[in-house]
Amino acid sequence: MIPFNQPALAGNEEIYLQEVLRKRKLSGEGDFTIKCHRWIEQKFNCEQALLTPSCTHALEMSAVLMGIKPGDEVIMPSYTFSSTANAFALHGAKIVFVDIKPDTMNIDERMIEAAVTKKTKAIVVVHYAGVACEMDAIQAIADRCGLFIVEDAAQGVMSTYKGKPLGTIGTFGCFSFHETKNYTSGEGGALLINDKRFASRAEIIREKGTNRKQFLRGQVDKYSWVDIGSSYLPSELNAAYLYAQFEKADHINQDRLASWEHYYHELQELADRGYLDLPHIPDFAEHNAHMFYIKAKDIRERTKLISFLKENDIMAVFHYIPLHSSNAGKMAGAFHGEETYTTKESERLLRLPMYYGLKKEEIGHIAATIKAFYL
Template identity: 50%
Template structure:
């Protein structure tokens, strides 16, 4: 059976975990956490990053930092993972769901202004499959209406957006705040894991406090204050050094991992792009492809179901993705009733194919050949 995903070890993960134990410190914010922080800040020009136990936790930090309170409205795509909305719901936000483009699961930027009211406080964009949303347009709207922009970059490591003046910026470095995931299904993994990126400096001091259970412990350990105590809200958002050590081994191999994934992605694309009964992903000119995911779109939910079963019968696991959040049991009665057709379409027609580091040439060939012969 070819699985949909298989976690990849670079080889040094457990060695670094042993190093962490030998260092005498495996609780959060130790040597490996700091190595990971520096790596990300240097490579992608984030002003400040903080590792978290999950992308959900990074989004919760963003919601707290954006001062989301009961009754505030937050604009979020409906075609996304539960956590994108849940983190803001926990702060009391009302979610205003935005639809996707017809031909791209990302939030349709041309619709955003029509959703803004006097209660709107933030826009959360999701870079689906690591492909950038239209950040120039979105940041202009946010500036005009004084809204906080949070990038849910869970899938978007090592992906970029190019502005109309030619400036190229890493996803997660453009909005005021960003959130990444290192869940085992992502390009770079630590089982569960995440990261908050902070690009507006005014959030940095408070973020460190919220990260450490509402205490000013980080300042204390830098010698800036004499004792530390409870000064704000927060949670235990920081991961164990065991997780950070594992992640560090992955980061050392980021370029190699990305190269391999891109090769696989391009093979899928070249062989599947001209098949009449499926649509392959479109990469806008302003976006790069980080090879997080290879998906195809079918004409109907029935065709997709047939393909899932057909591939499964031939020992290949393919999987659909999100259910529209505006129709979820939890939110359907709170949603304002607008029809979000494109989100629903992706719910019914998008299929993800196996894509992981150790996927072999012959396995890729098998998947491609099965799909080509689907109608025979």
């Protein structure tokens, strides 16, 4: 069976894990955590980066930093994971869902401004498959309306918009290092803070509402509870594994891009003949090959194709069920405007195996099996 995903093991992961065990320092904010912070800040030129136990936690921290409260509204696409909405619904915000663009599966920037009200606090963009949203247009709306922008860049590490790294464009950026992502610590994430006004408070919120970080730097003579917060530090074991991946980030990226390009080449004939659709990468975006998906005619054809691939020892999966159609989504928010593409396109999309080390021959087998289904 060709698996759908396989976490990368690319370099010094085992060596660094052993180093942590030898030092007997397992809790957060150790040497490897600091190294990861510095790597993100330098690689992506962001104001501040803080590792978190997950991208979900990074999103939750952004909600606290923005002061989200009951009655506020937050605009986002419905085609996303529950964490994107949960982070703000937890604080009582109403989630306002808007439609996506069928070519990229990203939020349709043309639908955002009509959804803004006096209660709107933020726009949350999701860079689906590591492909950038149209950030200039979205930033212009945020500037006109006085809104925060949060980038859910869970899938976007190493991707760019007009040369600028995803996660560094909005007020806050949120990364995921879950084992399904390009760079992993098993479970993990990071909050990127692009406005230095929030840097000091972010450290406090992350440290259970205490000024412990300032104490460790010698800025205060003792630390105490000074604000609301929670435990948003990952283990040093997670950070050690992640740092080894960062050391090989460019290599991992090139490997995945080569696989993505091979898929595209192998399946181009089927797309040209109208059997399926392939991913679209806008000119303004440089992607990271987080996933390779195809679009079948409809949900019935997709279901048959998934079964056919499984019969041939290939694990392929569909993705999100649109949040506005879920029970929690109906309680937490509502869809604004016409829902033209979100459900229709989500029911067509099928994700193919994609991971570091995927062999060219395996991609060839997957493509040949898909061709056998259609031809």
